[in-house]
Structure formats: structure tokens, C-alpha cells
Amino acid sequence: MTIAPSDSALAPALRGYADHKPDHLARLHKIEGQVRGLTRMVDDDRYCIDVLTQITAATHALQEVALGLLDDHIRHCVQEAVRADQDTGETKYAELTIALRRALRL
Amino acid sequence: MTIAPSDSALAPALRGYADHKPDHLARLHKIEGQVRGLTRMVDDDRYCIDVLTQITAATHALQEVALGLLDDHIRHCVQEAVRADQDTGETKYAELTIALRRALRL
Amino acid sequence: MTIAPSDSALAPALRGYADHKPDHLARLHKIEGQVRGLTRMVDDDRYCIDVLTQITAATHALQEVALGLLDDHIRHCVQEAVRADQDTGETKYAELTIALRRALRL
Amino acid sequence: MTIAPSDSALAPALRGYADHKPDHLARLHKIEGQVRGLTRMVDDDRYCIDVLTQITAATHALQEVALGLLDDHIRHCVQEAVRADQDTGETKYAELTIALRRALRL
Numbered sequence: 001m002t003i004a005p006s007d008s009a010l011a012p013a014l015r016g017y018a019d020h021k022p023d024h025l026a027r028l029h030k031i032e033g034q035v036r037g038l039t040r041m042v043d044d045d046r047y048c049i050d051v052l053t054q055i056t057a058a059t060h061a062l063q064e065v066a067l068g069l070l071d072d073h074i075r076h077c078v079q080e081a082v083r084a085d086q087d088t089g090e091t092k093y094a095e096l097t098i099a100l101r102r103a104l105r106l
Numbered sequence: 107m108t109i110a111p112s113d114s115a116l117a118p119a120l121r122g123y124a125d126h127k128p129d130h131l132a133r134l135h136k137i138e139g140q141v142r143g144l145t146r147m148v149d150d151d152r153y154c155i156d157v158l159t160q161i162t163a164a165t166h167a168l169q170e171v172a173l174g175l176l177d178d179h180i181r182h183c184v185q186e187a188v189r190a191d192q193d194t195g196e197t198k199y200a201e202l203t204i205a206l207r208r209a210l211r212l
Numbered sequence: 213m214t215i216a217p218s219d220s221a222l223a224p225a226l227r228g229y230a231d232h233k234p235d236h237l238a239r240l241h242k243i244e245g246q247v248r249g250l251t252r253m254v255d256d257d258r259y260c261i262d263v264l265t266q267i268t269a270a271t272h273a274l275q276e277v278a279l280g281l282l283d284d285h286i287r288h289c290v291q292e293a294v295r296a297d298q299d300t301g302e303t304k305y306a307e308l309t310i311a312l313r314r315a316l317r318l
Numbered sequence: 319m320t321i322a323p324s325d326s327a328l329a330p331a332l333r334g335y336a337d338h339k340p341d342h343l344a345r346l347h348k349i350e351g352q353v354r355g356l357t358r359m360v361d362d363d364r365y366c367i368d369v370l371t372q373i374t375a376a377t378h379a380l381q382e383v384a385l386g387l388l389d390d391h392i393r394h395c396v397q398e399a400v401r402a403d404q405d406t407g408e409t410k411y412a413e414l415t416i417a418l419r420r421a422l423r424l
Contacts, residue, residue, distance in 0.1 A: 015151045028145040035141055038171075039134040045121045048179040049201055052208045055172045059165055059211070063316055065144075066161045071309050073154040074286055082294045095155055097283050102158045103316060104275055105165070105423065169422055177415055180392055188400045203389050210381055210421060211317065227363045240357040247353055250383075251346040257333045260391040261413055264420045267384045271377055271423070277356075278373045285366040307367060314370045317377070 016076030017069050027065050034058040066103045073099060122182030123175050133171050140164040172209045179205055228288030229281050239277050246270040278315045285311055334394030335387050345383050352376040384421045391417060 017024060035058055041051050074096065081092030123130060141164055147157050180202065187198030229236060247270055253263050286308065293304030335342060353376055359369050392414065399410030 016154055017148070018151070021148060021151075024148050025145060028141060028148060032138060032141045032145065035134060035138045035168075039131060039138065042123070042127060042130050042134060045124070045127075048122055048175055048183070049205045049208065051175055052172055052205050055168050055175075056208050056211060059168050060318070062161050062165050062168070063318055066158055067309075067312055067316055067318055069154050069157055069161075070312055071305075074290060074308060075305060077154070078286060078290045079294050082291050093283075093287060096286060097279075099155045099158050100279055100282055100315075102155070102162050103312075104279055105162060106272070106275055106279055166424070169424055173415075173418055173422055173424055176418055177411075180396060180414060181411060184392060184396045185400050188397050199389075199393055202392060203385075206385055206388055206421075209418075210385055212378070212381055212385055228366055229360070230363070233360060233363075236360050237357060240353060240360060244350060244353045244357065247346060247350045247380075251343060251350065254335070254339060254342050254346060257336070257339075260334055260387055260395070261417045261420065263387055264384055264417050267380050267387075268420050268423060271380050274353075274373050274377050274380070278370055278377075281366055281369055281373075289366070311367045311370050314367065314374050317374060 015072075016074075017072035020068060020072055024065055024068055027061060027068070031058055031061045031065070034061065063103075070099060070103055121178075122180075123178035126174060126178055130171055130174055133167060133174070137164055137167045137171070140167065169209075176205060176209055227284075228286075229284035232280060232284055236277055236280055239273060239280070243270055243273045243277070246273065275315075282311060282315055333390075334392075335390035338386060338390055342383055342386055345379060345386070349376055349379045349383070352379065381421075388417060388421055 015021075034054065038051065038054055038058065041054060077092050078096060081089040081096075084092065140160065144157065144160055144164065147160060183198050184202065187195040187202075190198065246266065250263065250266055250270065253266060289304050290308065293301040293308075296304065333339075352372065356369065356372055356376065359372060395410050396414060399407040399414075402410065
């Protein structure tokens, strides 16, 4: 089964993550600052292990955003899948598997 | 054995990653742009799976920077370890284990 | 909200992954063989990078099992959550977040 | 530069991880038991989240073996790289980058 590409090209709509949008945005702003901090650390010739520690923190923070989005996606989109007709439901579940695969870096 | 904390507090010095500093900085600038792009995607209510794909890309890019730094660290600092007296050498190796542990998120 | 520990202590029941149980078992048997192979490689003093390549393969295979279990869990348990009363539903979702967090190693 | 494939096909030799071989083997035996335990859990229809927790533990244990091997590899092989002529040294370093890339799953 293929995933209709049209959905991702849809005009902006309320997404499953709408409720937590301010949280996701706040986290992303913080991560942007962390990455800017990393640039500064390398520019200032900071100690390699300190830079690596900071990279790990930023990676972890990105994964937390992924977790939050997945969580919202599952609650909302899978709910729709359960309530939809079988074909739409299957499409939703197939999308979910793709989302999990992305998040697990598989 | 403990790692002397002083090293990371040293006045800026030439680091093991000095040779590749422009590469690391260029990558980090690109990642900062990716994270800013993520903020825009969430703000525009973009499709959850597209956002996750982009998070995976940014995470991957951060890991590539970590790899580059580790690589440089090993080449330069381990070289010093080999050439140093045994105590200094052991300190360098212990730092290396910490760096690997950070990079592997262990 | 806490997760009632009783569920995991329940007498064996049909789980969300019941349909794919043979697949999961087949994968796990293969992984057991991979780990046994790793033991043999180290015992035979095989080249370090070859051992690392094999560790990556086994790690990847374990993550595929995690993905399969999560996928099944979400389809079945979230379906129940949607159909259950609100409290049960919230418990199911909270469990799901824990499952995702485990799978993402967060 | 290409990595001569011959090295991995060499007759068994003392590897960089020789000193810690008993540790690596002990860990791998334990992991084999963990994977066998996973098979039993799935066979017994154990709760999905408990299975995922156990998969995470096994994955973590595999990464610890990877860390140990890398650590040994770097101490021994990079030492040789430092002491070798430049060409051999470069080959050793190129192998190291590959090993790190494997370990970081990049």
C-alpha cells in the first residue's frame, strides 16, 4: 500500500499536535539556541568533550520533540483510524509505521 | 582515576579539531537552519510525519558533527597520549572513553 | 497518573502482538544466533571492525522487533483506549508514552 | 583510500581487544541469555511494555560491548598508527573512522 502524498501537501490544517504546539515550539526554540551555542563553542576552540556533551544534549532534546509529536500523532490520528472506514484506517496505520521507523532511525 | 576538570576550563587553545574547524562550523550553521526550519514547520501546522523526517535529518547531521569531532579528537589527543608519559597518557585515554560514551549515548 | 503494575503481572493473555507472534519469535531466534555468532567472533580473535559491524546488525534487528511490537501495541491497545471509558483510555495512552520512550531510549 | 580487505581475513591474531576478551565474552554470554529471555517473554505473551524494556536493556548491553571494543581498538590500533609509517598510519585512521561510523549507526 502506498501513502497518498497529497496529505502532506494539504493546505495547513489543525494537526494532531495542535494542542501541544506551544510546547513543541518552545522546545525547538531552545534547541536552536543549543545549536547556536555549539557553533560558538567550536568557534571558541572549546574542549572537544564539552562540545560532544552539548551535542548529546541537543540530540536528546530533538528526540524529545519527536516523542511528543509521535505521541500526539498516535492519540489523534490513530483515533481517526479506529473510527474511519477500513481503507482510511489502514492508510493511517501505514503512516504510523513510517513515523515510528523515522523516529527509531530504522 | 578522575579527569582533571581544569582542562575544559583552560583558556582557548588549539584543539584537536582545529584543522576541520571550518567544516564543523559549516555543518553547525546548516543544522541551525534545519532547526529553524523545524520551528517554521510546526508553526505552519505541517504534516507530523514530514516534521519527524526533518527531525531525523537534523539528528543525523548532529551525529555527523559528533563523529567528526571524535575522529579529530582521537587522531590528535591519542597521538599526544602515546607520546606523553604514562600518567598523562592514561588521562587522555580515560577522556576518550568518556567522549565515546557521550557519542554513543551510553 | 501511575500505571497499574498489575497488568504486567497478569496471567498470560492474548497480547496486541498476538497476530505477529511467529514473526517476532523468528526474528528473536535469528538475533540469538547473531549474538552467539558474536561470541564466536570474539573468541576467534576476529577483526574488531567486523565484530562492530555484526553488533550494529544485531542492534538493528532488535530495534526492528521493538518497532514491530510497538506497531502491534498501538493498533490494538490504542483501539481499546478509544473504545474504553475515559479513565481506562488515559491509562492506555500513558502506557503508550512509556513504550515510545523506551523504544527511543529516552 | 580503500581499506585492504585482507586484514579481516587474516588468520586469527592477537587483537586490540585481547586484554579484555574475557570481559567481552562474559557480556556477550549475558546478552545471549537476555535475547533467549526475550523469546520466552514473547512466547509467554508477556506484556508488550515489559518486552520493550527488555529489548532496550539488550540493545544497551550490545552498545556497551561496542564501546569496549572501540576503546580497545583505539588504544592499540591507534598507537600502532602513531608509530607506523605515514601510509600505514592513514589506513589505521581510516579504519577507525569506519568503526566509529558503525558504532554511531551513521
